[in-house]
Amino acid sequence: MRKIAVIDDFMTPAHHLKIDDIARKTGFDVSYFSNEDALRGHETEFEILYGHCAPDILKASRNLKWFCCSYAGVDPYQKEEVFPSPETLLTNSSGAYGITIAEHILMVTLMLLRRMPEFQSIVAQHRWQQTLPMRSICGSTITVLGTGDIGTNFARRARAMGAKAIWGVRRSKKAADPAFDEIYAHDEIDTLLPQTDILVLALPSTPDTRGILSKERIALLPPHAYVVNVGRGSAIDQEALMEALNAERLAGAALDVMVPEPLPADHPLWNTKNLILTPHCSGNMSLGITCDLDVDMFCEDLQNYAAGRSLAHLVNRKLGY
Amino acid sequence: MRKIAVIDDFMTPAHHLKIDDIARKTGFDVSYFSNEDALRGHETEFEILYGHCAPDILKASRNLKWFCCSYAGVDPYQKEEVFPSPETLLTNSSGAYGITIAEHILMVTLMLLRRMPEFQSIVAQHRWQQTLPMRSICGSTITVLGTGDIGTNFARRARAMGAKAIWGVRRSKKAADPAFDEIYAHDEIDTLLPQTDILVLALPSTPDTRGILSKERIALLPPHAYVVNVGRGSAIDQEALMEALNAERLAGAALDVMVPEPLPADHPLWNTKNLILTPHCSGNMSLGITCDLDVDMFCEDLQNYAAGRSLAHLVNRKLGY
Numbered sequence: 001m002r003k004i005a006v007i008d009d010f011m012t013p014a015h016h017l018k019i020d021d022i023a024r025k026t027g028f029d030v031s032y033f034s035n036e037d038a039l040r041g042h043e044t045e046f047e048i049l050y051g052h053c054a055p056d057i058l059k060a061s062r063n064l065k066w067f068c069c070s071y072a073g074v075d076p077y078q079k080e081e082v083f084p085s086p087e088t089l090l091t092n093s094s095g096a097y098g099i100t101i102a103e104h105i106l107m108v109t110l111m112l113l114r115r116m117p118e119f120q121s122i123v124a125q126h127r128w129q130q131t132l133p134m135r136s137i138c139g140s141t142i143t144v145l146g147t148g149d150i151g152t153n154f155a156r157r158a159r160a161m162g163a164k165a166i167w168g169v170r171r172s173k174k175a176a177d178p179a180f181d182e183i184y185a186h187d188e189i190d191t192l193l194p195q196t197d198i199l200v201l202a203l204p205s206t207p208d209t210r211g212i213l214s215k216e217r218i219a220l221l222p223p224h225a226y227v228v229n230v231g232r233g234s235a236i237d238q239e240a241l242m243e244a245l246n247a248e249r250l251a252g253a254a255l256d257v258m259v260p261e262p263l264p265a266d267h268p269l270w271n272t273k274n275l276i277l278t279p280h281c282s283g284n285m286s287l288g289i290t291c292d293l294d295v296d297m298f299c300e301d302l303q304n305y306a307a308g309r310s311l312a313h314l315v316n317r318k319l320g321y
Numbered sequence: 322m323r324k325i326a327v328i329d330d331f332m333t334p335a336h337h338l339k340i341d342d343i344a345r346k347t348g349f350d351v352s353y354f355s356n357e358d359a360l361r362g363h364e365t366e367f368e369i370l371y372g373h374c375a376p377d378i379l380k381a382s383r384n385l386k387w388f389c390c391s392y393a394g395v396d397p398y399q400k401e402e403v404f405p406s407p408e409t410l411l412t413n414s415s416g417a418y419g420i421t422i423a424e425h426i427l428m429v430t431l432m433l434l435r436r437m438p439e440f441q442s443i444v445a446q447h448r449w450q451q452t453l454p455m456r457s458i459c460g461s462t463i464t465v466l467g468t469g470d471i472g473t474n475f476a477r478r479a480r481a482m483g484a485k486a487i488w489g490v491r492r493s494k495k496a497a498d499p500a501f502d503e504i505y506a507h508d509e510i511d512t513l514l515p516q517t518d519i520l521v522l523a524l525p526s527t528p529d530t531r532g533i534l535s536k537e538r539i540a541l542l543p544p545h546a547y548v549v550n551v552g553r554g555s556a557i558d559q560e561a562l563m564e565a566l567n568a569e570r571l572a573g574a575a576l577d578v579m580v581p582e583p584l585p586a587d588h589p590l591w592n593t594k595n596l597i598l599t600p601h602c603s604g605n606m607s608l609g610i611t612c613d614l615d616v617d618m619f620c621e622d623l624q625n626y627a628a629g630r631s632l633a634h635l636v637n638r639k640l641g642y
Contacts, residue, residue: 099459099483106482107431110424114607119599120441126591128583128600134607138420160481161427162420262449270447278440279449286435286455 001029004302005039007051008032010070010285015295019050022299026306048305050298055082064088066305068298068313072097072149072283073232075205078320091301091313094321096293097283098153101230104282105154105200106161108254109137111276112226113198135197135224138162143192145169145212146202146231147176147183148321154200155179167192171208171319186212193220198228205232206320215240224251230282233258242272250274256282322350325623326360328372329353331391331606336616340371343620347627369626371619376403385409387626389619389634393418393470393604394553396526399641412622412634415642417614418604419474422551425603426475426521427482429575430458432597433547434519456518456545459483464513466490466533467523467552468497468504469642475521476500488513492529492640507533514541519549526553527641536561545572551603554579563593571595577603 004023008016016032023030028048033039036053043060050068055076058067062084069077072094080086111117113135122129140163144151147168155166156179168180169189176183184192186208193199199221203209213227213236221227227250229236238259244250252274261280263269269277285291301311315321325344329337337353344351349369354360357374364381371389376397379388383405390398393415401407432438434456443450461484465472468489476487477500489501490510497504505513507529514520520542524530534548534557542548548571550557559580565571573595582601584590590598606612622632636642 099457100455103431103457103459103482104435107428107435107437110428111432114425114428116428119602122600123591123598126584126586126588130600130602131605131607132602134421136420136424136608136610138424138610157478157482161424161478263447265447267447270444277444279443279451281440281451281453284452286452287457289457289459 002027002048003046004028004030004048004050005042005046006030006032007034007036007039007049007053007070009035009051010291011295012291015291018295018299019302022302026302028302028306048302055079058082058088059084066091066311068301069093069315070096070285070294070298073204074315075232075320078205078317080317089305089311090315090317091311092315092321093294093297094313095149095297096290098149100284100287100290101150101202101282102153102157104256104278105150105202105228105230106137106157108256108276108278109198109200109226109228112228112252112254112274113137113140117274117276136162137198139164140197141165141167141195142198142200143167143169143189143196144180144200144202145189145209145235146204147180148202148204150202150230151200152177152179154202167196189217190220193217194222196221196225198226201227201229201231201235203231203235204321205234210234211237213237213241218244218250221250223249226251227253229254230256233261238269242268245275246273248273252276254278256280323348323369324367325349325351325369325371326363326367327351327353328355328357328360328370328374328391330356330372331612332616333612336612339616339620340623343623347623349623349627369623376400379403379409380405387412387632389622390414390636391417391606391615391619394525395636396553396641399526399638401638410626410632411636411638412632413636413642414615414618415634416470416618417611419470421605421608421611422471422523422603423474423478425577425599426471426523426549426551427458427478429577429597429599430519430521430547430549433549433573433575433595434458434461438595438597457483458519460485461518462486462488462516463519463521464488464490464510464517465501465521465523466510466530466556467521467525468501469523469525471523471551472521473498473500475523488517510538511541514538515543517542517546519547522548522550522552522556524552524556525642526555531555532558534558534562539565539571542571544570547572548574549576550574551577554582559590563589566596567594569594573597575599577601 066089068091115132147170168183173185254276256278387410389412436453468491494506575597577599
């Protein structure tokens with residue numbers, strides 16, 4: 001029987017039932033593994049692998065036809081040599097994380113605009129101070145680098161909160177969701193930055209996006225601007241950002257992704273001024289909705305795969321997303 | 322000439338220009354005072370007073386016909402004897418604070434749902450931990466006590482973020498903004514609480530609302546519920562809330578208002594479990610939009626007053642809002 005390996009570290013019994021049901025209908029047998037180590041030694045048995053695992057497990061899966069990555073970011077699998085064959089299909093789970101990461105962006109953006117870290121430190125000292133100048137999403141001009149699931153979910157919410165303008169930036173100037181007022185291409189970024197109040201980065205790590213927020217571009221942002229990154233740390237010249245924050249040439253930033261991860265305990269980023277750091281917790285499987293959508297997307301593509309149709313969540317390995 | 326006193330502690334030159342312009346057109350002379358103390362000794366000169374001040378200033382303003390309070394909450398002026406005459410008109414600035422307080426509610430609600438205080442303590446120790454179970458506004462059932470400007474602005478935003486249901490509760494069962502799925506009267510609260518994931522209180526302090534979230538009602542909330550209060554501290558049995566939080570019979574709370582304010586440095590509220598405290602900073606004049614709207618509303622009613630029309634923002638002194 002054709003076999004599927006599932007690394008089920010984020011699943012509930014309902015998710016198992018759903019996968020088992022579709023597998024039975026499409027003629028597959030499913031083996032569940034609680035983590036990647038449990039799978040080691042069995043790699044060659046499976047035609048399909050669903051979950052998140054180290055690249056060496058992929059390589060050892062000599063009979064693998066399709067790897068469905070349960071994460072949205074597939075940068076660990078960018079090198080062709082990690083796949084057992086050039087024909088191995090790669091899908092990702094972009095689409096499962098938009099809600100949770102958009103809520104994270106909104107939370108940290110409001111914390112920056114409303115001076116929440118300062119109020120938290122006032123409260124920690126049992127002091128009472130009511131007034132610090134604040135800003136609002138209402139009336140702000142927001143530039144979003146990356147107009148995929150995450151950028152779009154955030155743009156919709158920011159629009160409902162009264163943002164003045166929401167500009168989406170993507171590799172090519174194709175139409176995106178109507179939540180964006182305008183769509184620009186990567187080479188137009190420099191004209192947008194001086195007018196940007198809030199800059200959000202929700203980009204995959206690809207050759208096009210690495211270092212996209214360079215030292216020169218950071219200098220184009222107005223001093224009252226805030227920067228929020230939830231994509232990949234490699235998108236930002238991190239040294240230049242730390243310098244700008246410490247010198248108060250920017251109002252603040254919130255980074256959920258950084259270089260390297262995990263961040264070493266003595267890294268200067270921990271103590272950078274006006275920076276809200278979070279340990280890459282904006283996505284992951286922390287939210288039930290994310291897990292549900294992730295399993296739904298795998299099941300959808302399992303039906304496509306079994307029927308010989310093209311996969312809905314296929315990654316273009318050349319582009320990296 | 323008929324005279325207006327303005328306490329201008331939150332105003333920009335543009336606000337002065339706007340007030341001066343309307344005053345000139347309506348036949349008034351405006352005196353600006355940087356705070357209430359500067360006004361003391363001059364109280365009897367003015368027919369109109371706009372700003373926020375201690376009740377004894379009102380009482381001393383023997384020729385006062387209209388007091389426009391620059392705040393939304395007018396509980397310091399609830400006793401008839403603080404007014405120089407039973408005919409003195411009272412307006413408030415409800416309508417100026419909806420945006421800023423709705424953004425505060427959204428921020429602290431997301432911080433509770435997404436375990437932000439715990440992640441902040443992890444980060445403060447330079448540790449790296451990526452996963453804690455989270456929840457989302459998406460799919461949540463939200464009960465909002467108070468369907469005025471603040472409750473409505475929050476309900477609109479929560480709706481855009483995918484809340485499953487938003488129930489508004491008001492004194493009488495009149496229609497409210499379509500952002501609410503259903504409107505209930507105060508006496509129906511007990512049936513809503515057991516199904517509520519997030520309870521938001523945005524109520525003025527009136528005889529009807531004081532103690533509305535009693536010990537018995539706190540016990541009706543499910544243990545996974547969060548409570549957010551931005552109205553007045555007196556709405557909640559604070560002792561019972563602290564007990565429920567410390568015993569983990571509730572998931573958490575965020576209080577921007579409490580009893581007393583300012584909170585004494587040794588008060589047990591500072592150290593209550595799973596509580597985000599803020600020093601009554603959700604409203605105030607911290608946001609430019611609030612100040613703009615506040616001045617606009619005064620100018621609108623100054624034109625009404627001068628023309629002998631009824632005032633748009635008149636407070637029913639019996640009801641207290």
